[in-house]
Amino acid sequence: KQEVTQIPAALSVPEGENLVLNCSFTDSAIYNLQWFRQDPGKGLTSLLLIQSSQREQTSGRLNASLDKSSGRSTLYIAASQPGDSATYLCAVPYNNNDMRFGAGTRLTVKP
Amino acid sequence: SAVISQKPSRDICQRGTSLTIQCQVDSQVTMMFWYRQQPGQSLTLIATANQGSEATYESGFVIDKFPISRPNLTFSTLTVSNMSPEDSSIYLCSARGNSNYGYTFGSGTRLTVV
Numbered sequence: 001k002q003e004v005t006q007i008p009a010a011l012s013v014p015e016g017e018n019l020v021l022n023c024s025f026t027d028s029a030i031y032n033l034q035w036f037r038q039d040p041g042k043g044l045t046s047l048l049l050i051q052s053s054q055r056e057q058t059s060g061r062l063n064a065s066l067d068k069s070s071g072r073s074t075l076y077i078a079a080s081q082p083g084d085s086a087t088y089l090c091a092v093p094y095n096n097n098d099m100r101f102g103a104g105t106r107l108t109v110k111p
Numbered sequence: 112s113a114v115i116s117q118k119p120s121r122d123i124c125q126r127g128t129s130l131t132i133q134c135q136v137d138s139q140v141t142m143m144f145w146y147r148q149q150p151g152q153s154l155t156l157i158a159t160a161n162q163g164s165e166a167t168y169e170s171g172f173v174i175d176k177f178p179i180s181r182p183n184l185t186f187s188t189l190t191v192s193n194m195s196p197e198d199s200s201i202y203l204c205s206a207r208g209n210s211n212y213g214y215t216f217g218s219g220t221r222l223t224v225v
Contacts, residue, residue, distance in 0.1 A: 034213045041121075043203050043219035044154075046112065049212075089153065091214070098144075098169075099205075099214060101153045 006102035021075040023090035117217030134204035139184035148201040160187040
């Protein structure tokens with residue numbers, strides 16, 4: 001059974017800091033991994049999708065890496081801004097159609 | 112990637128009533144899903160919406176409580192029936208093309224049952 005864990009559960013940083021969010025999964029037989037952002041009471045916005053053959057993906061200030069063999073992914077956010085405050089979720093496909101989500105990291109960036 | 116329009120964005124409903132949530136995708140997609148996110152929790156899959164046939168429900172979810180329709184490859188509805196306060200959650204629809212693509216989510220429906 002696929003289990004997804006995210007640490008830390010919550011993170012508070014001053015504006016401008018670089019930060020790393022961690023995601024680990026127990027079954028390395030995945031074909032991709034996806035990072036999402038969720039604002040309070042809202043839906044999920046896809047940030048980055050990494051295929052199993054890739055090591056990393058970049059979008060603006062965001063960089064996600066994937067190490068399948070160790071069952072880990074990291075999301076790196078450079079020069080954090082108050083607008084980055086949200087919950088960040090990682091997810092991996094499971095049983096063909098389902099996705100397994102981590103519990104999320106709640107990020108607060110203080111001005 | 113696909114764009115999903117989900118409505119309503121929020122609603123406050125009386126117990127015992129039903130609410131239907133709609134999701135419209137701007138392109139044909141292979142798979143559509145419905146998730147529930149209870150307060151402070153991560154997402155739980157309710158069911159896979161199958162085009163032209165009955166939805167496939169996950170353990171703990173039944174068709175009588177959460178009837179789902181998917182008449183074509185771009186549209187699906189979820190009804191939350193005979194609601195109780197325990198049904199207060201965010202409900203999200205999701206879509207995916209083939210397995211090489213990621214999932215896209217609607218903006219969510221925040222349901223409060225009083």
